[in-house]
Amino acid sequence: MTLSFPAPFLQFLQDNHIDPAIYAKTPSLPRYVRIIRPADASPDQLIAELAADAHCPVHAIPGLPGFLLISDSSVKLKQLRAYARGAITGMDVSSGIAALALEVRPGDNVLDLCCAPGAKLLLLAEHLQGKGSVTGVDIAEHRMAICRSLVKKHAGDDKIRIRLFVSDGTSFDEYAPRLGWDDPQTVKEAGRQSGGARPWFASKMLAAGFAGSGTELYDRVLVDAECTHDGSLVHVAKYQHWGFERLADQVTNDADHVPLLQSQLLENAWRLLRPGGSLVYSTCSLSRRQNEAVVGGFLSRHSDAVLLPIPALSSIAVSPIWSPHAFDDDRIRRLFDRMHHAVRLDPLVSNTSGMFIARIQKPPTPSNECLEQEIVPLDI
Template structure:
């Protein structure tokens, strides 16, 4: 099995068909039996997508004419070859020969791939200088994303763009119902797994090196879950009290649902709602592993009248659908698949869900609005507009030593304290 060829097939689904990298990998990786081979293919795919705009720019310089649409697999192979030569510790002769060998299904492409990769080796310095002079290639993002981040964060956009291109750290959430963080850090150390506590969140641990969850002590028994430190802040901010009814909207895959239950085991009840039945199954699976109980419901959060009836809740977490611009380092395909006109549509959907959620909140209750975005129109501007529409809403200021206080809510910039980009705003409903 040629691993470069397998990687090219996976990448073609993303580049040609608009499939998410996660979905393409879930389809392609099970065909590869060896664990190390799967890891290599995954590293190639993530690497190419993460560095796509620079690689594509150089490939455009190297090709005398663009490849045909039907030869997307050959383009993917060329990008794989360039990525290996520029970013991986693969010997250049092996990278070239193995990438060329993956063209066996299209013999005409053998000489082309060989020539392009060898030309890159001769002209690498010149090509990289050309990349540095091109905005899209230099920042490794489409121009429209560079522009919107520069508009929102003129002092921080370069930091955000750079953080987006780094592999993210692996963070864990310790289940405090089954033991404390210090004890779990000791267990990790005993197994030679280097890790650090995250000072802004009592449940968070950051590993020095990512590893398979099967290697984590007592993972299957629910001692820990994988969740970025920024996302873990939600449970503490929501501050659910014993006996309260909690609604978790847009809940899948269930990390925050579980964190709320771990944070407050004496709830009166928790309803986790998500529009996607398949993704909702992941909520159920996570809760089963952690031995936690919640009600789950596949329903549209923007149409609460059809499923909520007269139910009301003391606490609501709305993890709103968003651009995902705070988690590009985890999902680099966002740079390729997201479109500029998606943002206004997402903003309109957030507005609708937020207004619907407000009707489900009891007077005296608290709604926590969250996104994994760094865009102001999805975050602080969304909350400013909400407060202007609802006279019975007021904001509870979030005091914290993480992120930055904004006119409304609190924003974490991608990479700050090694966390994902995240936004929180806490809203109180007057009695």
């Protein structure tokens, strides 16, 4: 597959050390799907059915339960019976790894700060097994409508505790829902006492009172931040029809301001995360300014933040993070030493779309050292 990109986009790739060859991978990249739980058939039965419908081999992915690889990337989901009845949904493995990196447990209060169109939010909700809550935030109402439809189609709003807010993730300030899920009297009292903004949407399991916010911070926070999407091969391929000049204009314009937005999203996520909790910062960009520079700037403001290893990577090859060739600045070298658990999923190496993932833990007793510091990405 030969793509002819405009000079400004090629310059963006060069400035960020992104190999243009990744886009030639698009036709051979597998299609990934995820089994929606509770499943209506065993994995082996679904694999056999999907292989028959897709007319190509379908495989389970070791270490990633519920994810399946359809070897022919041209297969359309709508031609699959399992998709039509809501047994599977399309989701690239790279996105799944970002969500699974949170290691959500039943009972957690989870915040998805950039939740639309909702695939990761749905996966997080499933892992709660009906206990705890997921709060989704997105600034665009039309995208949030897609998220709501996905929740209703695959989960049913009577089975999961989800509330959605149309809000700016950089300033969102609603705490987790009130406690006492399983006590009817508590539900009744919460209806009288709940505070905070009214959600744009709340599932039936979040009774009117519980849709209101309590005083607790979140156990887990996902920041799948807005980015230039240059690592998403499917996204870039769409511009074959729309024109790559349009892609170049969008990417180069967004590249100037997106790192600051991402830094602000990450900072607000940290503020809403409880002591001892963990968050995941991810993008589908391979730009160093949107990834290592954002996380590096964050670490420079929070000396007590600790990056943790990314789970669910046993069967997926990863690339190391980008780093300067020479660490003339000891401060920069120390920041990158703290960043070594972050990973890049590169299409040429991982056989997935491009993704950057960093998992960060908040200490039990965090400091307030950031209060007087400017929230900006690292200048690298």
